[in-house]
Amino acid sequence: MQTFRDLIAANKRNSILLVVIFVLFTTLVFLVIGLAILAYVIPDAIGTMDVVHAFVAGLVAFGIALLLAWLGYSSGDGMVLAVSGARAIQHRDDPELFNVVEEMAIAAGVPMPRVFLIDDTATNAFATGRDPKHAAVAITRGLRMKLTRDELQGVMAHEMAHIRNFDIRLMLLLAVLVGAIVMLADLFMRILWYGGGRSRRSRDDKGGGLIVVVLMIVAIILAIIAPILAQLIQLAVSRQREYLADASAVEFTRYPLGLANALRKIDADPEVLETANRGTAHLYIANPIKKFEARASSMFSSHPPIKDRIARLEALAR
DSSP: OOOHHHHHHHHHHHHHHHHHHHHHHHHHHHHHHHHHHHHHHOTHHHHTOOHHHHHHHHHHHHHHHHHHHHHHHHHHHHHHHHHTTEEEOOGGGOHHHHHHHHHHHHHHTOOOOEEEEEOOSSOOEEEEESSGGGEEEEEEHHHHHHOOHHHHHHHHHHHHHHHHTTHHHHHHHHHHHHHHHHHHHHHHHHHHHHHHHHHHHHHHHHTOHHHHHHHHHHHHHHHHHHHHHHHHHHHHHHHHHHHHHHHHHHHHHSOHHHHHHHHHHHHHOOOOOTTOOTTTGGGBSSOSOHHHHHHOOGGGOSSOOHHHHHHHHHHHHO
């Protein structure tokens, strides 16, 4: 039977493999779409490109993917916290919250993370950071006001699990790489949409050739499929880690109903978290964009169904 230590070790190995695959996938997307944009702007460029130039283009695309991964690793948490409207608070601002966070950090065996408050009446929370030594937890004012101490312990234990399991690092890297793919695909489609006839005539006049046509078709297909595929992978990874974080939270608190009751309150709250978006939704303890979650099938959801999570926790309590 696998222990939590085995699960965490497997989680780290899978995370490294997934990031490597994602970096290579990002490289492919940047290379193909980048060359397509170049062919669209300068039709002769592709026809005169030799093996050396193609190799250099591949290295540039790989370098960009690595740079994006590094930015996600080094400063992605600051971006996420800023986008989420989270502000740092001190112990004197909320002693009970800090005490609970410290208790759960000790139970999880991780350093005390920074604590942030999101000034929104919606009910949610998330953890972020590149590793346990540089982690942060954030909770909305709405959730903080509605939870009992046991429920607050359950929520913070769940977030500590993400920190201990190194989910926070993977989610940061995936958020940055997926965001980059989406933005590049959007840029390419905008160039095609607004550049239409003039560029088409230019390619015909200068003899762009079959290579350019094939490249453009592949780039268009990739621009449509790549963002969808990247987000599906991101969502599937997020769902898998939510179940493990719930189970780890029970390990820390020894009280499954604390988290179960907190999730029940979150599920009953109809409010949409205004500062959340589809790029950061996977970080939260529950999908903050409820109008999308209600219409989404399990494949397109960033989280497992809350009712399923509650049922599993209640089963552990029994």
